[in-house]
Structure formats: structure tokens, C-alpha cells
Amino acid sequence: MKRIMYSGAGLLVLLLAFFAFNMATGVMLPGARLDLTEQKLYTLSDGTREILQELEEPIDLYFFFSEGASKDLVVLRNYQRRVAEMLKEYERRADGMIRLHIIDPEPFSEAEDRAAEFGLQAIPLSESGDSLYFGLAGTNELAQREIISFFALEQENMLEYELSRMISTLAKPDKPQVGLISGLPVEGGMNPYSQQPQAPWVALEQMRQVFDVKNLAEDVDAIPEDIQVLLLIHPKALSEAALYAVDQFVLRGGKLLAFVDPFAEADQGMEAMIDGMADGKASDLGPLLQAWGVAYNPERVVVDARQGMAVGRGQGQRPARHIGWLEVESAQINGEDTITAPLQLLTVATGGALVPVEGSQTEFTPLLQSTADSALLPSDAFSKLQDPEDLLPGFAPDAEVYTLAARLSGPASTAYPDGLEGYEAGLQQADNINVVVVADTDMLTDRMWVQVQDLFGQRISQPWADNGGLLVNALDNLSGSDALISVRSRGDFSRPFTVVEELQRKAESRFRASEQRLQERLAETDQKLAQLQQGQDPSQLTELTAEQRETIQSFLDEKVAIRKQLRDVRFQLNADIDALGTQLKLLNTMLMPLLLTLAVLLWWLLGRVRRKG
Amino acid sequence: MNNLGVIFKRELGGYFATPLAYIFIVIFLVLASVFTFYLGAFYEAGQADLNAFFNFHPWLYLFLIPAVAMRLWAEERKSGTIELLMTLPVSRGAMVVGKFLAAWVFVGIALLLTFPMVLTVNYLGNPDNGAIITGYIGSWLLAGGYLAIGSCMSALTKNQVIAFIVSVVACFVFIVSGVSMVQNLFSGWAPQWVLDTIASFSFLIRFDAISKGVLDLRDLLYFFSLMAVWLFATAIVIDLKKAD
Numbered sequence: 001m002k003r004i005m006y007s008g009a010g011l012l013v014l015l016l017a018f019f020a021f022n023m024a025t026g027v028m029l030p031g032a033r034l035d036l037t038e039q040k041l042y043t044l045s046d047g048t049r050e051i052l053q054e055l056e057e058p059i060d061l062y063f064f065f066s067e068g069a070s071k072d073l074v075v076l077r078n079y080q081r082r083v084a085e086m087l088k089e090y091e092r093r094a095d096g097m098i099r100l101h102i103i104d105p106e107p108f109s110e111a112e113d114r115a116a117e118f119g120l121q122a123i124p125l126s127e128s129g130d131s132l133y134f135g136l137a138g139t140n141e142l143a144q145r146e147i148i149s150f151f152a153l154e155q156e157n158m159l160e161y162e163l164s165r166m167i168s169t170l171a172k173p174d175k176p177q178v179g180l181i182s183g184l185p186v187e188g189g190m191n192p193y194s195q196q197p198q199a200p201w202v203a204l205e206q207m208r209q210v211f212d213v214k215n216l217a218e219d220v221d222a223i224p225e226d227i228q229v230l231l232l233i234h235p236k237a238l239s240e241a242a243l244y245a246v247d248q249f250v251l252r253g254g255k256l257l258a259f260v261d262p263f264a265e266a267d268q269g270m271e272a273m274i275d276g277m278a279d280g281k282a283s284d285l286g287p288l289l290q291a292w293g294v295a296y297n298p299e300r301v302v303v304d305a306r307q308g309m310a311v312g313r314g315q316g317q318r319p320a321r322h323i324g325w326l327e328v329e330s331a332q333i334n335g336e337d338t339i340t341a342p343l344q345l346l347t348v349a350t351g352g353a354l355v356p357v358e359g360s361q362t363e364f365t366p367l368l369q370s371t372a373d374s375a376l377l378p379s380d381a382f383s384k385l386q387d388p389e390d391l392l393p394g395f396a397p398d399a400e401v402y403t404l405a406a407r408l409s410g411p412a413s414t415a416y417p418d419g420l421e422g423y424e425a426g427l428q429q430a431d432n433i434n435v436v437v438v439a440d441t442d443m444l445t446d447r448m449w450v451q452v453q454d455l456f457g458q459r460i461s462q463p464w465a466d467n468g469g470l471l472v473n474a475l476d477n478l479s480g481s482d483a484l485i486s487v488r489s490r491g492d493f494s495r496p497f498t499v500v501e502e503l504q505r506k507a508e509s510r511f512r513a514s515e516q517r518l519q520e521r522l523a524e525t526d527q528k529l530a531q532l533q534q535g536q537d538p539s540q541l542t543e544l545t546a547e548q549r550e551t552i553q554s555f556l557d558e559k560v561a562i563r564k565q566l567r568d569v570r571f572q573l574n575a576d577i578d579a580l581g582t583q584l585k586l587l588n589t590m591l592m593p594l595l596l597t598l599a600v601l602l603w604w605l606l607g608r609v610r611r612k613g
Numbered sequence: 614m615n616n617l618g619v620i621f622k623r624e625l626g627g628y629f630a631t632p633l634a635y636i637f638i639v640i641f642l643v644l645a646s647v648f649t650f651y652l653g654a655f656y657e658a659g660q661a662d663l664n665a666f667f668n669f670h671p672w673l674y675l676f677l678i679p680a681v682a683m684r685l686w687a688e689e690r691k692s693g694t695i696e697l698l699m700t701l702p703v704s705r706g707a708m709v710v711g712k713f714l715a716a717w718v719f720v721g722i723a724l725l726l727t728f729p730m731v732l733t734v735n736y737l738g739n740p741d742n743g744a745i746i747t748g749y750i751g752s753w754l755l756a757g758g759y760l761a762i763g764s765c766m767s768a769l770t771k772n773q774v775i776a777f778i779v780s781v782v783a784c785f786v787f788i789v790s791g792v793s794m795v796q797n798l799f800s801g802w803a804p805q806w807v808l809d810t811i812a813s814f815s816f817l818i819r820f821d822a823i824s825k826g827v828l829d830l831r832d833l834l835y836f837f838s839l840m841a842v843w844l845f846a847t848a849i850v851i852d853l854k855k856a857d
Contacts, residue, residue, distance in 0.1 A: 010849050018842040019810075025831045026813060036743035037826035071808065078818065495661040497737040581656040584737075588729050589646040593639040596726075600635050 047486035055097035069130035121149040140170040176479035179227035183234035223249040232258040236283035251427040255478035261441040262352040263379040291415035293360025304374035322388035343466040351440030353402040363410040366403040405438040616703040620711025661738025679780035682763020744826035751823030754836040761843035790815040
């Protein structure tokens with residue numbers, strides 16, 4: 001035996017054994033893995049396990065992946081493997097309640113027709129002319145279906161949430177009920193100024209496609225039992241009884257999404273019109289927010305020098321910067337929460353600040369934030385504001401980061417410990433509440449996020465910000481079970497260099513001042529030059545006096561000089577960052593080799609000395 | 614087992630007795646850093662992870678590891694010390710494993726000396742250090758795979774240069790089996806399971822999976838079985854070539 005092993009034949013046996021062993025482990029050992037990533041990216045979360053264990057009726061999942069068309073796409077095949085393995089893990093954990101079918105929709109096959117019939121999206125591949133299916137369809141016993149039309153690589157961090165949501169939706173087949181109380185004309189109606197009919201807000205229309213929306217009155221004294229999520233938009237006229245009803249609804253496990261605003265620009269109500277005062281446009285939730293551990297001042301608006309939007313002032317005019325209207329970009333959007341993780345850009349118009357109350361038991365998770373270049377201004381600064389740039393002089397950021405929207409979860413107590421007169425005593429406490437508060441209502445108005453065109457009587461909407469997505473995502477997330485809500489988006493795939501960002505911030509604030517000064521000087525010089533030239537007939541330019549020519553020349557020279565300085569300032573902006581980069585490159589490339597060389601030399605010298613000695 | 618320890622110590626000490634080892638480490642450190650910062654654009658990408666660093670390891674090792682492995686047996690054979698070794702009361706397995714382990718630990722030390730990269734990325738942002746640790750584990754396993762192949766190739770010949778070249782070629786085959794170019798060669802006629810099997814033997818795909826942050830038992834078994842098989846083959850080759 002030993003002789004055979006130690007021979008050419010032995011080598012061949014060895015090779016075959018190696019292949020056989022690894023092919024066998026590939027088939028027989030799925031899922032035996034140690035997940036060392038910080039956010040346990042490759043492990044099913046408790047929420048998902050709970051959803052799977054609670055399944056009462058079987059669900060069929062049809063996973064379509066075009067094997068042939070994807071032959072050369074190694075990255076995609078790897079991701080496919082991850083999705084397939086996750087689905088198998090779902091199947092394994094669901095104890096027979098999930099039936100997974102893995103299907104290869106070959107071209108012109110029945111399976112391909114099936115994929116198309118489910119509404120899955122085929123991606124055309126330019127090279128081979130084939131199209132690629134990589135999606136999932138799920139059906140329940142009632143033949144209702146849900147699909148993920150294509151697993152996009154960019155959505156990898158949402159994979160588990162998307163799968164769990166699909167299963168959770170199929171497990172509870174009714175459209176979720178949303179109760180709506182709104183203090184703004186979200187349904188359209190008549191414009192009080194122009195007396196023209198107005199269309200409903202696009203955000204609300206989109207919401208109605210996914211949810212069953214029931215309108216509730218502002219003086220409602222009990223939230224109906226069948227409402228899963230209560231949506232409050234600008235609840236400024238809620239009666240005490242209605243507030244108490246909301247309090248009890250939240251404590252008994254109802255989910256709440258509230259949009260409040262210190263200055264709702266869209267508020268055309270009588271109170272707001274007659275008063276013309278800022279607080280006429282403010283809304284609040286009475287004592288409720290405080291009970292949930294949030295301090296909110298309905299008379300203060302967040303302004304942010306860095307996120308300020310450019311707004312048009314009319315034709316032919318330079319757009320103005322409005323530091324009360326914010327463009328909140330991904331760095332200020334919570335990338336780990338399932339509501340906000342898929343969103344890139346949100347706009348907020350004169351929104352308020354939500355501040356967690358110290359010592360509160362309720363967990364406060366910021367969803368949208370301002371930058372450190374922000375401050376709070378009294379809302380009446382906006383009621384008579386003509387030119388948004390009037391806000392700029394004298395603006396001083398207070399280095400605080402303000403939260404514009406937050407998720408509140410965990411234990412909470414009632415805001416009415418003594419109950420409300422005339423109503424029977426209610427719940428005092430809850431172990432877990434689910435509330436999302438957004439301190440702005442204007443973000444839901446069309447003009448803040450979507451362009452609507454009327455095309456042959458059909459309204460076509462083209463969003464330029466994700467505000468509508470925030471509303472639908474939040475309702476979607478809140479209308480799911482507690483278990484689904486706890487499945488967070490994972491994989492904070494963007495881990496920026498915080499040090500570099502800090503450097504950039506510092507450099508920007510340092511140079512913004514000098515840039516502004518130079519810009520002003522440039523504009524001044526341009527103006528003087530224009531004035532000087534205006535009076536001149538171009539044909540008589542040659543007849544300028546020497547003095548005039550000199551003045552014009554000196555202005556032109558100054559213009560060139562200012563432009564150069566501006567370029568320098570812009571160049572300087574990146575100089576510190578580049579310098580840090582160079583230092584790190586040198587340090588990493590040279591330091592260890594140098595130290596090693598020194599150590600070797602020292603060792604060698606010591607050896608020599610010792611030998612001589 | 615005691616013999617294995619003796620061989621291991623002797624070999625590992627041997628590395629640090631010559632300046633060649635230091636030169637190897639310095640070249641490795643400089644190249645790893647240059648690849649990361651210049652080819653991988655680590656700083657410009659602005660992301661606090663070490664993907665730009667680990668992505669180049671398979672290619673860096675492709676030339677550096679065969680350079681370490683080429684002298685394992687070829688030198689003994691050329692200088693005739695292999696006969697002396699054979700007369701020692703040490704089993705062939707212990708010799709093969711001892712030499713391999715010494716080389717593997719030596720490469721591990723070189724790898725550990727890249728720790729300033731970890732400090733740098735932690736200074737710049739908040740990386741997922743779990744994924745960085747598995748990246749290092751994966752990289753070391755990868756180096757072990759290359760070394761085991763190199764060890765066998767070194768046993769095949771007296772000429773170190775030939776050992777080096779053959780090792781590079783063999784390792785290259787294991788790298789590219791997952792690359793789409795190679796997959797294309799088979800995709801016309803071979804069934805999908807063959808393609809997937811070929812891809813599953815790729816160093817790149819296995820290493821990539823580990824350096825994402827997950828230690829999958831299958832990936833670990835792949836690397837360990839690979840090392841075991843090539844080391845076993847080394848022992849067979851030494852035996853077959855005993856008479857040469």
C-alpha cells in the first residue's frame with residue numbers, strides 16, 4: 001500500500017481525493033460559518049427568525065437565476081450564491097413553511113415565460129444578446145404574489161430586510177390599514193389664492209397605491225382598532241381627546257408616523273392666514289413627544305449653512321441660497337435604519353429640531369440630521385422673509401448637530417398619567433412603542449421633491465429627491481410586525497474617512513470666508529468696470545483719455561489678480577487633504593522597511609563588536 | 614512530533630540568519646504598500662476598509678511566495694544536503710511539514726509587519742475590524758496554499774529558477790480558474806456544475822469570500838486540504854526522486 005502511495009499513481013489518487021473532498025464539502029456543509037463582521041452581515045437576525053417561526057401557512061418562493069447568461073459574470077454569480085444561500089437558510093429555519101424553488105429560466109423555456117409572467121425584470125446583456133433574470137417571486141395560499149424584480153448589487157445591505165418583508169407581507173395578506181389625520185390640504189382641493197383646483201400631493205397618491213388609507217377627523221376620540229399605522233401630518237388642531245387617543249393607540253402597540261412642523265409653509269389655514277404670525281403655522285403633539293423622551297420646540301427652525309439649498313428668485317436672477325431649506329445628503333441620513341438606508345437625498349423646508357431628553361427610557365435613533373454648521377432660529381424670522389439671503393448676515397453656527405427626524409422605540413409611559421376627564425383610565429406604560437417623528441411637513445409637498453407634468457391629461461411625476469420614498473418606506477416598515485421592524489438594514493458599506501472629512505470641513509469654513517470676500521470684490525470690480533464702460537460709445541473707445549484707459553486697465557488687472565487668488569483659495573482647499581495623503585503613503589511605504597534595515601544593521605554591528613570583544 | 618519541532622526551529626532560524634530574508638520582507642512591505650496606495654488608490658477612494666490592500670495579495674504572492682518556496686528542497690538537493698537529511702532519524706513527513714511550517718510562519722511574520730496599514734485605516738475612519746482580521750487570516754491561508762504548491766515544485770528539481778517558474782505557473786492556474794476569461798474557455802461546452810466546480814477551486818474566489826468577513830468552514834477546509842495534498846505530494850516526489 002505504502003509503495004502505491006509513494007508513486008505516480010499515488011499523486012493521481014491524491015489529486016482526485018482533493019477534488020472529491022472539496023466538491024463533497026461544497027454540497028454537504030452549507031452554512032457552517034463564523035461571521036466576524038461587525039454587523040453580522042451574513043447571519044439571520046432575530047427578527048427574521050421570529051417571522052419565520054410564526055408562519056402559519058406555507059409560502060412558495062421562486063428564485064429565478066439565469067445560469068447560462070451569467071456564465072462569465074463572476075461577481076454576480078457570487079452574489080447569487082449569497083442570495084441563494086440566504087434563501088436556503090430561510091427555508092431551513094421555517095420548518096417546512098417555506099418551499100423554495102430554484103429555477104433557471106433558459107431562453108424560450110416555460111420557466112422564462114413564468115418569470116416574465118411574475119413580472120420579473122430581465123436585464124439585457126450586451127455581449128451575448130441574452131437577458132438575465134435574477135429575481136424572486138413569492139406566493140401564498142391565496143395566490144397573492146410579491147416580487148423582488150431584480151437583486152441589485154447596490155442593495156446588498158437591504159437583502160435580508162427585503163426578503164423578510166416579502167415573507168411577512170405574504171403571511172399577512174391584507175393591505176395594511178393606515179389612518180390619516182392631516183392639517184394640510186394633502187388631498188388637493190381649491191387654492192384659496194387662485195381659486196384653481198389643486199391635485200392631491202404626489203406623496204399621498206403614491207402611498208394610496210400601497211396602503212388602505214382611512215381619513216380620520218381631527219377631533220377623533222379613539223383610533224379604530226383596525227388601524228395599523230396612524231399618519232399625522234401637521235396635527236395642529238388635534239383636540240385633547242384626540243391626543244389622548246393617539247397616546248393610548250401608541251401604548252397599545254399601534255405604530256405612529258408623525259410629521260410636525262415649526263413653520264409649515266404649505267399651511268394655508270385661516271389661522272395661519274389671518275395671523276400672518278409664525279406660530280400660526282406651527283404644529284406640535286402636545287405632551288406626547290415629551291412622554292416619549294423627545295424635546296421639540298415648535299418655535300424654532302433649524303438652519304444649516306452647509307446643507308442650504310439654492311432657490312430660484314425668478315427669471316434672469318441669480319439663485320439665492322436658503323439656509324432654512326436643506327438638502328440632506330447621505331452623510332446626514334442614517335444608513336443603518338431600514339427606513340432611510342435606501343435614500344440618497346431628502347429636502348426639508350424650515351424644519352424643527354428633535355432633541356432626546358436625558359434619562360428617558362425610550363430609545364432615540366436619529367434618521368435625518370443637520371451638519372455641525374447649523375443653528376436654531378425663531379420661526380418668525382421666516383414669516384416675513386422676502387429674500388432668503390437675508391438670513392445669511394449674522395448667521396453663526398452653534399456647532400450642534402440637530403435631528404430633523406427620528407425613530408422612537410423601546411419602553412415608554414403615558415403622557416396622561418391621570419387619564420383624561422370624561423374618559424376611562426387607559427394604559428400607563430408600554431414595553432415597546434414604534435414611533436417615527438419628522439419635524440417638517442413641507443417635505444411632503446410636491447415642490448420639495450417631485451416635478452409633475454401634465455401629459456395628455458396624465459400626470460407624470462419625476463422625483464428629484466427621495467421625500468416620497470421616506471413616507472412610503474416609513475409606513476411600510478411600521479406596518480410590518482415588530483419582528484420585521486427590528487430587522488435593520490445592515491452593512492454600513494460606506495465607511496468614509498472621518499479624519500479627511502473633518503479636514504475638509506475645517507478647510508471649507510476657513511476658505512469660505514475668504515472666497516466670499518474675493519467673490520464680492522470681483523463682483524464690485526465687474527460692476528465698476530461695467531459702469532465705466534457703459535457711458536462710452538464703443539466707436540469712441542479710442543478717444544478715451546489716458547486717465548480713463550488707466551483706470552479701466554487697473555480694473556482689468558485687479559480682476560485677473562482676484563481670479564488668480566480665487567483659484568489659489570480653491571486649490572488650497574484640498575492642499576491639507578493631499579498633504580495627509582502623501583504623509584500616509586510615505587509612512588506606510590517607508591517606515592517599516594527603514595526600521596527593519598536599522599534593526600538589521602544594529603544587530604550586525606552588535607555582533608561585530610561582540611566578536612571583536 | 615518532537616522532530617518536527619526541531620526541523621521547524623532550525624529552518625525558521627535559518628531564515629533570519631541570512632540578509633535574504635530581510636530583503637524579502639522589505640520588498641513585500643514596500644510592494645504591498647505601493648500597490649495599495651498607488652494601484653489600489655486606497656486614499657483617494659476614501660473608504661475605511663482594507664480591500665485595496667488585500668485585493669493585491671493574490672498577485673503579490675504569485676511572485677514572492679514561489680521565491681521563498683523555491684529553495685525549500687531544490688537547494689538541499691543541489692548542495693547534496695538532502696542525503697544527509699535522509700540519514701537523520703526524522704520521518705519524511707516531519708521534514709516536509711517542518712520546512713513548510715517554518716516558511717509559512719516566516720511569511721506570516723512579514724504579513725504581520727504590515728500592521729501600520731491597520732493603524733492607518735483605523736486612524737482615518739471606522740473600519741470593520743472583524744473583516745480586517747479575516748482578511749489577514751485569508752491572506753495567510755492563501756500564502757500557505759502557494760507555499761505548499763511551491764514546496765512540491767521545489768522538490769521536483771535541483772534548479773531553483775526552474776522551481777520558481779513552475780511554481781508561479783501552477784499558482785497562476787489556481788488564481789485564474791475563477792476569472793471570467795478562463796470560465797469562457799469552458800462555458801461553450803462544459804456543463805454548469807463543472808464551471809462552478811472550477812471556479813470553486815479558485816484562490817481568488819475563496820480568498821475574496823474569507824476577506825469579506827466570514828470564515829466559512831468550506832473555505833477553511835479548502836485551504837487546509839490544498840496544503841495537505843501538496844505537502845503529501847512533496848513527500849511522494851522526494852521519495853520518487855530519492856535516487857536522482
